[in-house]
Amino acid sequence: MNKPLRLKEIEKDTWSYEGTPVDCVIAALLGGIPSLCITKENREKDLSKAPDLVLSGINAGANLGTDIIYSGTAGAARQGSFFGIPSVALSLVDNAEDSSIYHWEIIIEYITENLGKFVSYWKEDTFININFPNNGKKPVNIVNAFPSKRHYNDIVVPFTAPGGRVYCHIDAGKVSGAPEEGSDWSEVLNGNAALSVILSQPCRG
Amino acid sequence: MNKPLRLKEIEKDTWSYEGTPVDCVIAALLGGIPSLCITKENREKDLSKAPDLVLSGINAGANLGTDIIYSGTAGAARQGSFFGIPSVALSLVDNAEDSSIYHWEIIIEYITENLGKFVSYWKEDTFININFPNNGKKPVNIVNAFPSKRHYNDIVVPFTAPGGRVYCHIDAGKVSGAPEEGSDWSEVLNGNAALSVILSQPCRG
Amino acid sequence: MNKPLRLKEIEKDTWSYEGTPVDCVIAALLGGIPSLCITKENREKDLSKAPDLVLSGINAGANLGTDIIYSGTAGAARQGSFFGIPSVALSLVDNAEDSSIYHWEIIIEYITENLGKFVSYWKEDTFININFPNNGKKPVNIVNAFPSKRHYNDIVVPFTAPGGRVYCHIDAGKVSGAPEEGSDWSEVLNGNAALSVILSQPCRG
Amino acid sequence: MNKPLRLKEIEKDTWSYEGTPVDCVIAALLGGIPSLCITKENREKDLSKAPDLVLSGINAGANLGTDIIYSGTAGAARQGSFFGIPSVALSLVDNAEDSSIYHWEIIIEYITENLGKFVSYWKEDTFININFPNNGKKPVNIVNAFPSKRHYNDIVVPFTAPGGRVYCHIDAGKVSGAPEEGSDWSEVLNGNAALSVILSQPCRG
Numbered sequence: 062m063n064k065p066l067r068l069k070e071i072e073k074d075t076w077s078y079e080g081t082p083v084d085c086v087i088a089a090l091l092g093g094i095p096s097l098c099i100t101k102e103n104r105e106k107d108l109s110k111a112p113d114l115v116l117s118g119i120n121a122g123a124n125l126g127t128d129i130i131y132s133g134t135a136g137a138a139r140q141g142s143f144f145g146i147p148s149v150a151l152s153l154v155d156n157a158e159d160s161s162i163y164h165w166e167i168i169i170e171y172i173t174e175n176l177g178k179f180v181s182y183w184k185e186d187t188f189i190n191i192n193f194p195n196n197g198k199k200p201v202n203i204v205n206a207f208p209s210k211r212h213y214n215d216i217v218v219p220f221t222a223p224g225g226r227v228y229c230h231i232d233a234g235k236v237s238g239a240p241e242e243g244s245d246w247s248e249v250l251n252g253n254a255a256l257s258v259i260l261s262q263p264c265r266g
Numbered sequence: 267m268n269k270p271l272r273l274k275e276i277e278k279d280t281w282s283y284e285g286t287p288v289d290c291v292i293a294a295l296l297g298g299i300p301s302l303c304i305t306k307e308n309r310e311k312d313l314s315k316a317p318d319l320v321l322s323g324i325n326a327g328a329n330l331g332t333d334i335i336y337s338g339t340a341g342a343a344r345q346g347s348f349f350g351i352p353s354v355a356l357s358l359v360d361n362a363e364d365s366s367i368y369h370w371e372i373i374i375e376y377i378t379e380n381l382g383k384f385v386s387y388w389k390e391d392t393f394i395n396i397n398f399p400n401n402g403k404k405p406v407n408i409v410n411a412f413p414s415k416r417h418y419n420d421i422v423v424p425f426t427a428p429g430g431r432v433y434c435h436i437d438a439g440k441v442s443g444a445p446e447e448g449s450d451w452s453e454v455l456n457g458n459a460a461l462s463v464i465l466s467q468p469c470r471g
Numbered sequence: 472m473n474k475p476l477r478l479k480e481i482e483k484d485t486w487s488y489e490g491t492p493v494d495c496v497i498a499a500l501l502g503g504i505p506s507l508c509i510t511k512e513n514r515e516k517d518l519s520k521a522p523d524l525v526l527s528g529i530n531a532g533a534n535l536g537t538d539i540i541y542s543g544t545a546g547a548a549r550q551g552s553f554f555g556i557p558s559v560a561l562s563l564v565d566n567a568e569d570s571s572i573y574h575w576e577i578i579i580e581y582i583t584e585n586l587g588k589f590v591s592y593w594k595e596d597t598f599i600n601i602n603f604p605n606n607g608k609k610p611v612n613i614v615n616a617f618p619s620k621r622h623y624n625d626i627v628v629p630f631t632a633p634g635g636r637v638y639c640h641i642d643a644g645k646v647s648g649a650p651e652e653g654s655d656w657s658e659v660l661n662g663n664a665a666l667s668v669i670l671s672q673p674c675r676g
Numbered sequence: 677m678n679k680p681l682r683l684k685e686i687e688k689d690t691w692s693y694e695g696t697p698v699d700c701v702i703a704a705l706l707g708g709i710p711s712l713c714i715t716k717e718n719r720e721k722d723l724s725k726a727p728d729l730v731l732s733g734i735n736a737g738a739n740l741g742t743d744i745i746y747s748g749t750a751g752a753a754r755q756g757s758f759f760g761i762p763s764v765a766l767s768l769v770d771n772a773e774d775s776s777i778y779h780w781e782i783i784i785e786y787i788t789e790n791l792g793k794f795v796s797y798w799k800e801d802t803f804i805n806i807n808f809p810n811n812g813k814k815p816v817n818i819v820n821a822f823p824s825k826r827h828y829n830d831i832v833v834p835f836t837a838p839g840g841r842v843y844c845h846i847d848a849g850k851v852s853g854a855p856e857e858g859s860d861w862s863e864v865l866n867g868n869a870a871l872s873v874i875l876s877q878p879c880r881g
Contacts, residue, residue, distance in 0.1 A: 065433035065638055065680045068424060078434075092422035093434045104419045104439050129468040130344065139335065187471035208468045214309045216838075217297035219273060223833050223847030228270035228475055229283075229298045232838030234309050257470065263334040263413045264469040265462065266392035270475045270843055423633050428626075428642030433680055437633030475843035478834060488844075502832035503844045514829045514849050539878040540754065549745065597881035618878045624719045627707035629683060638680035639693075639708045644719050667880065673744040673823045674879040675872065676802035 068093050082117055082137035090144055099144055108145060114180060115141025118151030119172070121163055125154070125192055125246045126209030129259060138188035142261040147183040149176075149191065154249055156195045168193045171200060171254070178203060182258055190257045192249045200254035208257050209244035212237050273298050287322055287342035295349055304349055313350060319385060320346025323356035324377070326368055330359070330397055330451045331414030334464060343393035347466040352388040354381075354396065359454055361400045373398045376405060376459070383408060387463055397450055397460045405459035413462050414449035417442050478503050492527055492547035500554055509554055518555065524590060525551025528561035529582070531573055535564070535602050535656045536619030539669060548598035552671040557593040559601065564659055566605045578603045581610060581664070588613060592668055600667045602659045610664035618667050619654035622647050683708050697732055697752035705759055714759055723760060729795060730756025733766035734787070736778055740769070740807055740861045741824030744874060753803035757876040762798040764791075764806065769864055771810045783808045786815060786869070793818060797873055807860055807870045815869035823872050824859035827852050 066080045068088055076094060078085045090099045090111065099111045117137035124132040134150045141148030151172060156162040171193070172179075182189050182205065190208070194200055214234025219227050240246035245255035271285045273293055281299060283290045295304045295316065304316045322342035329337040339355045346353030356377060361367040376398070377384075387394050387410065395413070399405055419439025424432050445451035450460035476490045478498055486504060488495045500509045500521070509521045527547035534542040544560045551558030561582060566572040581603070582589075592599050592615065600618070604610055624644025629637050650656035655665035681695045683703055691709060693700045705714045705726070714726045732752035739747040749765045756763030766787060771777040786808070787794075797804050797820065805823070809815055829849025834842050855861035860870035 063436075064682070065425070065435055065632065067679075068432045068434050087420070087436075088422050088434045091420055093424050093432075100419075100421050102421075104421060127348070127467060130466075143332070184471065190468075207470045210467060214305075215292070215296055216305050216307075216309060217293050218838050219298050220270070220835050220837070222475065222835070222845040223831075224845075227273045227298075228843075229273050229293045230270050230837040230839075231268075231292070257468075260469040260471040261335075262332060262415060263395075263462075264465040265412045266389065266465040269477075270837065272474070421633075425630050425632070427630070427640040427680065428628050429640075433638075435632040435634075473846075475835070475845055478842045478844050497830070497846075498832050498844045501830055503834050503842075510829075510831050512831075514831060537758070537877060540876075553742070594881065600878075617880045620877060624715075625702070625706055626715050626717075626719060627703050629708050630680070637683045637708075639683050639703045640680050641678075641702075667878075670879040670881040671745075672742060672825060673805075673872075674875040675822045676799065676875040 082133040083140045086115060086117075086137045086140040086144075090141075090146075099146075106145075111144070111146055113147070114176075115144075115146050115148040116151065116176075117141070117149070119165070119168065119193075120150075120152040122152065123154040123192055123249070124150065124152040124190060125211060125249065125255070126244065126257075127211040129190055129208060135188070135190055135259075138190065139259075139261050142186065142188040145185065147180050148188040149179050149183070150188065152190075152192045154192055154195050162195070164195055164197050167197065167199055168195075175203065175254070179256065182256060184258070186261050187258050188261055190245070190259050192245055192255045194249050194252050194254075196252060198252065201252045202254070203256055204248040204251075204253040206245040206248045206255045206257055207243060208259065209240055209246035210238075211246070287338040288345045291320060291322075291342050291345040291349075295346075295351075304351075311350075316349070316351055318352070319381075320349075320351050320353040321356065321381075322346070322354070324370070324373065324398075325355075325357040327357065328359040328397055328454070329355065329357040329395060330416060330454065330460070331449065331462075332416040334395055334413060340393070340395055340464075343395065344464075344466050347391065347393040350390065352385050353393040354384050354388070355393065357395075357397045359397055359400050367400070369400055369402050372402065372404055373400075380408065380459070384461065387461060389463070391466050392463050393466055395450070395462045395464050397454045399454050399457050399459075401457060403457065406457045407459070408461055409453040409456075409458040411448060411450040411453045411458075411460045411462055413464065414445055414451035415443070416451070492543040493550045496525060496527075496547050496550040496554075500551075500556075509556075516555075521554070521556055523557070524586075525554075525556050525558040526561065526586075527551070527559070529575070529578065529603075530560075530562040532562065533564040533602055533659070534560065534562040534600060535621060535659065535665070536654065536667075537621040539600055539618060545598070545600055545669075548600065549669075549671050552596065552598040555595065557590050558598040559589050559593070560598065562600075562602045564602055564605050572605070574605055574607050577607065577609055578605075585613065585664070589666065592666060594668070596671050597668050598671055600655070600669050602655055602665045604659050604662050604664075606662060608662065611662045612664070613666055614658045614661075614663040616655040616658045616665045616667055617653060618669065619650055619656035620648070621656070697748040698755045701730060701732075701752050701755040701759075705756075705761075714761075721760075726759070726761055728762070729791075730759075730761050730763040731766065731791075732756070732764070734780070734783065734808075735765075735767040737767065738769040738807055738864070739765065739767040739805060740826060740864065740870070741859065741872075742826040744805055744823060750803070750805055750874075753805065754874075754876050757801065757803040760800065762795050763803040764794050764798070765803065767805075767807045769807055769810050777810070779810055779812050782812065782814055783810075790818065790869070794871065797871060799873070801876050802873050803876055805860070805872045805874050807864045809864050809867050809869075811867060813867065816867045817869070818871055819863040819866075819868040821860040821863045821870045821872055822858060823874065824855055824861035825853070826861070
């Protein structure tokens with residue numbers, strides 16, 4: 062966010078912003094939207110106008126385990142947690158048979174019914190990451206799962222264009238390996254809403 | 267990396283790539299540079315041609331604790347670790363008096379002398395993040411430190427341009443709080459090379 | 472067009488391309504869409520598969536006289552003419568009372584009825600530039616007009632962002648001056664379809 | 677120029693701007709650089725602070741005849757002429773044997789000696805376009821030439837990337853045809869500084 066980015070109130074209390082999801086959280090809470098601003102001019106924090114919740118998503122596609130590292134949806138929730146605000150990232154996994162199908166209505170209804178439960182898992186210095194099954198049914202249960210390790214098996218294909226310039230293209234692979242029992246990946250395959258509590262800060266190894 | 271990115275061998279065994287540092291690691295190891303490729307056409311991993319080390323940086327400016335979340339330099343090391351390769355991120359902190367001064371030569375010499383030690387801290391599923399002092403002296407010691415929590419105190423300043431469009435600008439703040447004893451931040455202020463072993467995967471809270 | 476641009480057949484014989492309008496004409500005719508390709512592998516021209524017409528637009532807003540210099544819509548027609556193909560640029564001027572109103576249906580119907588007449592004005596080394604009134608009525612006549620001189624009266628407003636970076640914003644002015652009789656600007660104000668035959672090549676002064 | 681662009685005084689009276697050459701002329705003269713501003717707050721023109729000359733270039737590579745349509749260097753001179761200021765575009769053609777060679781010093785010296793002559797060709801509603809030979813010698817003469825017609829013989833090569841996305845690459849061709857006697861192309865091949873007076877406004881065909 063080194064250059065000016067456009068912010069627009071497209072209808073009352075609904076804003077669009079041209080940055081990444083993380084940029085959106087920063088712009089909204091640090092001064093772009095005055096009614097949500099959590100910082101005073103002297104830069105002291107003042108959470109009196111803070112939103113109750115940073116809700117990011119619903120992403121079209123899974124953000125399971127390792128995916129969180131690359132996910133803008135999860136990043137926005139992490140950013141919300143850095144501001145001390147309960148923050149939840151929501152993702153609807155791909156349909157097993159047809160990747161163009163997303164059963165949005167079912168999941169939106171389910172989220173509306175269970176949002177309080179989701180937020181109850183939140184604690185300081187974490188954010189909540191939830192993946193929903195996309196099988197046309199409501200999730201069976203909310204399960205507190207650990208984040209899975211995922212291997213992507215992408216390859217990079219260089220193409221030499223006329224004139225000699227080389228351009229690289231990603232050829233995305235399938236995520237390999239079997240999901241471990243108790244992982245978010247396993248739980249969402251079981252038809253559950255797979256919820257993970259993720260530490261926001263870097264973790265010492 | 268959803269679009270073609272240009273790869274160029276600018277001199278023998280020295281390549282430039284137009285993506286982020288993470289994109290560079292992916293392009294180099296997954297097929298863009300055939301002599302380093304770690305994946306076979308059937309997408310099985312084959313580390314026989316893998317480099318011994320992914321070394322990212324030296325970044326101009328600190329990547330301490332929370333900074334790691336936003337750092338491209340650290341991201342590249344994390345990506346290397348996902349491929350099972352020892353990976354180290356290097357950053358030279360800002361000079362306390364004059365932010366335009368970077369004592370590169372001293373630090374490059376120090377890194378050359380100590381690279382083996384740095385790598386000896388590496389283990390699977392981690393990457394090594396190191397910050398060097400920028401005080402014109404060699405670091406006193408290499409200290410294994412924990413990543414510090416950092417608060418940025420940025421504010422966002424909206425500007426209404428002629429015609430009514432609103433653009434947001436970041437007004438970067440100073441990192442606040444006192445560095446905790448034993449943290450990377452504290453150790454680099456003490457004149458040490460502050461080394462942290464960081465878990466690559468998301469961590470359960 | 473120095474980098475790879477994405478071409479997509481969004482439905483049969485309907486293509487999208489991520490470049491400018493000029494890039495679109497180049498991609499379509501020089502090899503991107505094989506069924507329209509006007510060049511052989513040895514780079515000799517072969518117009519046997521060329522389209523009968525390059526039709527660019529309908530642009531939302533005027534492209535009168537001087538506007539042609541800046542107009543992507545007109546540029547695409549110019550590019551078509553460089554390939555020896557009859558080329559027409561179409562623009563619907565802004566509504567005098569409400570700039571959000573465009574009477575598309577009336578104009579599309581009018582264009583459909585008169586396309587043959589428009590093309591009859593075309594000759595080698597020119598393209599046809601047409602502006603339509605946007606007053607809710609069909610144009611009274613097609614008038615062959617000369618391109619008007621337009622003065623924009625824009626100003627540039629610099630803004631010093633936090634941290635000291637300066638960004639310039641355009642504050643668009645109103646086009647000033649009275650339209651000359653017989654110019655495209657005058658004719659479209661009279662309710663006519665203002666057609667101009669424009670030389671494609673740079674003109675000696 | 678629909679978004680904010682960064683303007684920076686890199687040293688006294690030397691500015692950089694992140695837009696196109698046309699954007700640079702607009703930013704400099706319409707308010708970005710107050711000491712050059714040609715417009716008052718009420719948007720009336722006031723040329724008292726206008727520069728004596730808009731000099732664009734020296735471009736690395738020819739801008740002969742048809743090239744002018746695509747040239748940012750020529751565009752900036754055209755823009756200067758729209759503001760009523762004498763405007764000259766300068767281009768150094770490619771070396772016939774080695775396209776990496778540009779004899780800058782010779783041409784800069786020649787321009788310095790002859791700038792007054794170049795400007796003497798300028799008149800209202802035109803700009804001056806000059807191409808210099810790149811043969812290691814000073815131009816023989818300044819010749820007022822007409823703009824040549826140029827055919828590019830580019831082809832477009834589509835590449836289907838893994839995953840099925842199609843990207844188009846330009847394969848630049850050689851300019852074909854023989855230069856007409858008296859054209860800028862012919863004169864620069866004869867070792868002359870080929871000067872053309874070009875009408876700034878679109879020309880009726």
